[in-house]
Amino acid sequence: MALNANDRSIAGFTMLGHSLVHWYEMSIPIFLVVWLLEFDVSVTVVGVIVALGYAPVGLGALPSGILADRYGPKRLILSCLAGMSLAFLGLSLATSIPAVALCLLCWGITASVYHPAGLSLISTGVEERGTVFAWHGIAGNLGIAVGPFVAATGLLVLEWRYVAVCMAVPGLLAVGYGLRAEFDPIAVTETGSRSGESEGENGNGSESGSGSTNREKTDDSLSALVSSTRTLFASAFALVFLIVALEGLYYRSALTYLPEILHGLPAMSGFEPPTELEGIEPGDYIYVGLLVAGMAGQYAGGKLTDRVPAVRGLIGCFVAFVALALAFIPVSSMGAIPIALLCGIFGFVLFAIEPFYQDAVAVYTPAESRGLSYGYTYLGMFGLGAAGVSLGGVVRDAFPLDAFFALLAAFAVAGAVLSIRLLLVDEVTTAQPADSGETERETEIADD
DSSP, rough: OOOOOOHHHHHHHHHHHHHHHHHHHHEEEEEEEHHHHHHTTHHHHHHHHHHHHHHHHTHHHHHHHHHHHHHHHHHHHHHEEEHHHHOOOOOOHOOOOHHHHHHHHHHHHHTTTTTHHHHHHHHOOOHHHHHHHHHHHHHHHHHHHHHHHHHHHHHSSSHHHHHHHHHHHHHHHHHHHHOOOOOOTTTTHHTTTTTTOOHHHGOOOOTTTOOOHHHHHHSOOHHHHHHHHHHHHTTHHHHHHHHHHHHHHHHHHHHHHHHHHHHHHHHGGGGSSOOOOOTTTTTTHHHHHHHHHHHHHHHHHHHHHHTTHHHHHHHHHHHHHHHHHHHHHHTTTTTHHHHHHHHHHHHHHHHHHHHHHHHHHHHHOGGGGHHHHHHHHHHIIIIGGGGHHHHHHHHHHHHHHHHHHHHHHHHHHHHHHHHHHHHHTTHSSSHHHHHHHHHGGGHHHTOO
């Protein structure tokens, strides 16, 4: 079915926002390689400052959702785009590691706004929600792949500060586009097209934030939040949360340090450019290829969720994570082509797991707590996952490369064990949540 004008407008606005969040996010590991040389600091130090940028993306998910309800999602998304752009402009002026850390922290705080606000806007304003969620996810993956590609290419010909300025420009242009975009953010709840949603999602009210009735109900508040949280974590969702947090530790550690690891592999020496420019090597393009393979992985994972129970998909992906982490050490000495092939498989599986854990949230939580459930999911994935960046930096500095991949394998083993535990208690813990959430699964697994 073709999208109506309002759906198209919201789709364009949110796709642009989602792609840019990941455009900035995945360019940061490319800059990490340069900062090691520019400021002559250890991997541990750079790991800590990158973690400062990534942590708020998850930690800010819950308060950002509250702000989206109060002030309207469009305002929040525009603030997010402007803040991320200004943070990268600030990076271009940074003359020390503390200044870089401050800019990354500002980026993370503003980036944390997007997912709660963007998903809220789609859920309350779009009639063909499943279709828009699908395109929204594709846009995010495009940003994941294109951001580091542009950063790596720019660093081959420009000083890193100028590249940071160039990276900021699309965000500023997106703000201009968003200011002129027109759409009804609560079109679905106004018309009641999706039964049962008008009462629960009407709180966006308008972009002026005047939907006080639902906001009072939503903000009801601390006691309701504590009660709902207690109920969630007394259920199988507690296992899902821990599984997602372990996946976040693996994901963040791997994607943050792979550019630096590929940069230093002796097997890549035959492919170095004639003159090393800002520490950038063709290994960065292998990293970009990994992210492109991730787009195919996420699509395949989404298709498999229709055929494979979420918990079994999680087990399979974690087992593959263990094998891939352990395989990297012998493959890393075999040359650029084997390394590129392994990284392609690695990227495919790394993103294939995402639809499975998103589906698990839908299956193992009741519908009335679904928004809160996804808020905690992002907290586990991006907030707690950022701890892997700091831990990974310490391991990279203090131990041989084997230890870093052993750490990744340990995260994956723990994730597999918890997933098996979830499978064993499946029949007892999921009967009621699965019944209440099954009808919504197809649309909600498409969330980023």
